[in-house]
Amino acid sequence: MRVLYEDDDLLVVDKPAGVVVHPSYKNPDGTLLDALMAQAAAWPPGHRPSIVGRLDKQTSGLVVVAKHAAAHAGLQRALASPHADKIYLAIVRGTPPASAIVDAPLMHDPVDRRRRIVSPDGAPSVTEFSVLESGRGPHGEVSLLRCRLRSGRRHQIRVHAASHGWPIVGDALYGEAIAGVTRHALHAWRVGFMHPSTRVPLTVEAPPPQDFCSLLYSCFAETTSGISGSAFFQFAKNRS
Numbered sequence: 001m002r003v004l005y006e007d008d009d010l011l012v013v014d015k016p017a018g019v020v021v022h023p024s025y026k027n028p029d030g031t032l033l034d035a036l037m038a039q040a041a042a043w044p045p046g047h048r049p050s051i052v053g054r055l056d057k058q059t060s061g062l063v064v065v066a067k068h069a070a071a072h073a074g075l076q077r078a079l080a081s082p083h084a085d086k087i088y089l090a091i092v093r094g095t096p097p098a099s100a101i102v103d104a105p106l107m108h109d110p111v112d113r114r115r116r117i118v119s120p121d122g123a124p125s126v127t128e129f130s131v132l133e134s135g136r137g138p139h140g141e142v143s144l145l146r147c148r149l150r151s152g153r154r155h156q157i158r159v160h161a162a163s164h165g166w167p168i169v170g171d172a173l174y175g176e177a178i179a180g181v182t183r184h185a186l187h188a189w190r191v192g193f194m195h196p197s198t199r200v201p202l203t204v205e206a207p208p209p210q211d212f213c214s215l216l217y218s219c220f221a222e223t224t225s226g227i228s229g230s231a232f233f234q235f236a237k238n239r240s
Contacts, residue, residue, distance in 0.1 A: 001035045005204045009071040009197050010064065014206040017060040017183045021051060036065060043067060052076060053152060061088070061188025061206045074196025079152075085192035086149040088157055089132075089208060091185035091216055092166040093175065095141050099130045102160040106153045115173060116155045118163050126150035127160045135220040139169060139178060142219040157186060169219065187212050 002014040013032070015021070020031045036049035052064045052075045064079065066072035078084060107122030109115035116122075128148040135142060143166070147157045158174050161167060167175025171184035192203035208216070 001032065001039075004062070004206060005202070008067070009195075010066050010075060012191065012204045013063050013065060015055055015060060015063050015188075016209065017058050017211065020057050021054045021063065032063065040067075052079060055188055056155070056158075056184075056186075058183035059186045059188060060209050060212065062191045062204060063188070064191060064193075071196055075193070078193040078196050079191075081194065082150070083194070085190060085203070086152065086188075087190040088147040088149070089187045089189045089212070090145045090147055090157060090161065091169045091212075091219055092143050092145055092161050093140065093169060094166045095134045095143055096129060096131055096145065096161075096164065096166050099128070100164070102127045102129065102164060104160060104163060106156060106159055116153065116159045118159065123153055124151060125153045125156050125160070127157055129161070133220065137219040139219055142169065144216060158184065169215065181215060182211070185212060185215055 001016075001019075003011055004014055005012040013036075015032055022031060022033050033049065033051065036051075040047060040049050047067045050066045050069075050072045052066055052072060055061065055063055064075060066075050079086070103124075103126045104118040105120060105122030106116045106125045107119045109117045126149075128150065130146045131143050132146055133144040145161070145166070147161075149156060155174075158168055158171055162171070162174035169175075169185040170178050170181035171186075173184075175184075187208050188206065189208065190203065190205045192201065194200070195202045
């Protein structure tokens, strides 16, 4: 667990892919919360970590953590504000339009509870997508997307992208498994919100990890022009 920001009220950590956020019957220990509880042993009395939002096991990137109850309530309000920024990076199959807003309610799949589906009976869910790069590689036509959450439903980006024909590379639940790709290519890259105590805007970024960058670079292996201007691609090239 890498701490990217910390003060008396909260911390923002960079969760690696493969780490579960909360303990469950299948993952009773070794979770992000376990690591936070160990760190909290040095915090003042009455302080205890509580995670505001969560990431899927195979999604890497930013997780916001409150240190006490008042901070948790304040962070919930701050992150639910329309002024909050919750930005992800995703590598998807296909070539989406340059920008798109997907407004599609989501609910549990009544057949498979692991999944979410688009349904008029679901909870309101909105994601903004913009294309950073498109190209071709060993996985066919692929694109690097910037995804901004206007709401925070479980699997929201994965379902919204797949429902429009752009499944995330390596997402076996909503797309297809790919040999050599060990997780879905989704990374929580930037979070920005009003600090609940200081009322000063706070923005934290988590650089994409090595596996994401290596996959990104390989996905565009056959692209010969127009790619060099992307800061994300250059970052991936340097990390691969």
